[in-house]
Amino acid sequence: MAGIGFRLQRILASNSYGSLAAAYGYSAIIASGPWMLSMLSLMGIGAFMAADPGAQGEAANPVDIFGTVTTYVYAGSILLGGTIHQGVSRYISDRLYASEMEGILPAFLSSASMVLVLGLVCAGPWFAFSGLPAAEAFAAFLMFQSLSLTWLAMVFLSAAKGYGQIVGGFCGANAVGVILAVLGYRYFALTGVLAGYGLGQFLLAIWLSWRIFCEFPSYSPCERTLIAFLWKKRRLAALGFVFNLGIWIDKFLVWHSPLGREVIGWFRCAETYDTCLFFAYLTTIPAMAVFLLRVETSFYRNYSVYFNAVTCGGDIAAIEYGKQKIGDSLKLSAERLLASQGIITLVLIVLAPWFAGFLGLSSADVPTLRWGLLAAFLQALLLFLLIFFLYFDWQVRALLLSTLFCCCNAAFTWLSILQGDEYLGLGYLFALLLSLAAGVIMFERALDRLEFETFAKQQMGV
Structure with missing residues (x-):
C-alpha cells in the first residue's frame, strides 16, 4: 500500500488546494471506498425496503432479516478470509520483489480455490441449518462466497495499477446489486432482495477476478509452492483470524446476550450497539x-x-x-x-x-x-x-x-x-x-x- 501512497503523492506536486483535496479524496476511496460503497448500498436497500413494506412474502420484518443476515455474511467472510490473506499478501510481496510476475495469477487461482472450498465446508452447513428458508439460505451462501472471493481479489489488486477501473467496477457492481435487490424485493420479497444483492456481489467478484487475469497474465494453472508457503507462514494465518475475531467478538457476544434479540433462526442483532x-x-x-x-x-x-x-x-x-x-x-x-x-x-x-x-x-x-x-x-x-x-x-x-x-x-x-x-x-x-x-x-x-x-x-x- 505504500506504493499506492507514493503514486498519490505525485498529485500533491502542484502544491494547490485542489491537488490536496484530490490526493486525500483518492486516498480515502482506495483505503475505504470498497467498504464504504458496500455499506451505502446496504443502507439504500434497507431504506427502500422500509419505505415499501407491501411487497409479497410472509417475512414478519424483512428489513431486519436482510440487515442481520448480510451483517453475518460480511463478518463470516472476513473471518474466513483472514486466515489466508496475510500469508497470501506476503507471498505476493515476495514474488513482486523477485520480479516473478508469472506466479501471481496461479497464486490467485490456488488461493481462490482454497477460500471457496473453506466456505463450502464451514459456511455451507451453517447456512443450511441456520433457520433460513432454503432459497434464502442459498442466496445468503452465494453472497458469502462472492464476498470471500472479493476480499481475496483485493489483496492481489493492491499490486495492480488500474485503480480507476477497479473503483469503477465496485461502483458499477454495487449499483447493479442495489437495482437487482430492489426489483427482487418488489416481486419476490426477502428471497428476491437477498438473491439480487448476492448476484451483484457475484458480478463484482467476477469483475475483480478478470482484472487480475488482465494485470498478471500467466500460462500456469496453479501455484504448487503456495500451500507450503502458507503452512510455513501459519503464524500470519493465526494473526489474521485472531485480529478479525477480536474486532467482531464483542458484536457476537452482545447479539447473543440478553441485550440482543432473535431475528430469525440463529441470526440475532442489537440495534443500538450495531x-x-x-x-x-x-x-x-x-x-x-x-x-x-x-x-x-x-x-x-x-x-x-x-x-x-x-x-x-x-x-x-x-x-x-x-x-x-x-x-x-x-x-x-x-x-x-x-x-x-x-x-x-x-x-x-x-x-x-x-x-x-x-x-x-x-x-x-x-x-x-x-x-x-x-x-x-x-x-x-x-x-x-x-x-x-x-x-x-x-x-x-x-x-x-x-x-x-x-x-x-x-x-x-x-x-x-x-x-x-x-x-x-x-x-x-x-x-x-x-x-x-x-x-x-x-x-x-x-x-x-x-x-x-x-x-x-x-x-x-x-
Whole structure:
C-alpha cells in the first residue's frame, strides 16, 4: 500500500488546494471506498425496503432479516478470509520483489480455490441449518462466497495499477446489486432482495477476478509452492483470524446476550450497539486516508534508509541514523493522526447528542455512541501499529498483541453486558485502550533493540 501512497503523492506536486483535496479524496476511496460503497448500498436497500413494506412474502420484518443476515455474511467472510490473506499478501510481496510476475495469477487461482472450498465446508452447513428458508439460505451462501472471493481479489489488486477501473467496477457492481435487490424485493420479497444483492456481489467478484487475469497474465494453472508457503507462514494465518475475531467478538457476544434479540433462526442483532459502532467506523475514513497518503509513505522512506544501510554494508553510524529516522517518522505520524482524526473524533464526541437523534437513537444511547467513536479511533491506531510490526516481520509480537486484544475484548464486553445496557461499549473501549498501550510498549522496546533484532537473530550458515 505504500506504493499506492507514493503514486498519490505525485498529485500533491502542484502544491494547490485542489491537488490536496484530490490526493486525500483518492486516498480515502482506495483505503475505504470498497467498504464504504458496500455499506451505502446496504443502507439504500434497507431504506427502500422500509419505505415499501407491501411487497409479497410472509417475512414478519424483512428489513431486519436482510440487515442481520448480510451483517453475518460480511463478518463470516472476513473471518474466513483472514486466515489466508496475510500469508497470501506476503507471498505476493515476495514474488513482486523477485520480479516473478508469472506466479501471481496461479497464486490467485490456488488461493481462490482454497477460500471457496473453506466456505463450502464451514459456511455451507451453517447456512443450511441456520433457520433460513432454503432459497434464502442459498442466496445468503452465494453472497458469502462472492464476498470471500472479493476480499481475496483485493489483496492481489493492491499490486495492480488500474485503480480507476477497479473503483469503477465496485461502483458499477454495487449499483447493479442495489437495482437487482430492489426489483427482487418488489416481486419476490426477502428471497428476491437477498438473491439480487448476492448476484451483484457475484458480478463484482467476477469483475475483480478478470482484472487480475488482465494485470498478471500467466500460462500456469496453479501455484504448487503456495500451500507450503502458507503452512510455513501459519503464524500470519493465526494473526489474521485472531485480529478479525477480536474486532467482531464483542458484536457476537452482545447479539447473543440478553441485550440482543432473535431475528430469525440463529441470526440475532442489537440495534443500538450495531448503529453506534457502524457510525463510529464511518468516522475513521479520514484516518485511513491520512495513513495511506502520509503516514505509511513517510515510515517506508525511513524504513528503507535503515535497511539499505544494513544490506548495502553501511557503517554503524549510518545504521543508527536510519533507526533514528524511523523513530522520528513514527512520532510525526502519531502527531498527524492525532491532529486529524483525533480532532474529528473529539468534535463528534461533543456533538454526539445531535448525531444520536439523527441516527434514531435515544438520549440514553449517547454514552454508547461516544465510547464507540473513541473505540473506533483506537482500533484504527491498533491496526496501524500491527502494520508496523509486520514491516519488521515481528510476527510473534503481532500475534500476541492480537490475541491480547481478542481476549480482552471478549472478557471486558462480557463484564459490561453483566452490568447492563448503560455500560454497553465500555468493554470494547477498555480492551482497545489496554491493547494499544501494551502494543506501544512492545513496539518501543523492540525498536530500541532493532540492531540486535536485525543481526543477532538472523539464521547463519555454518
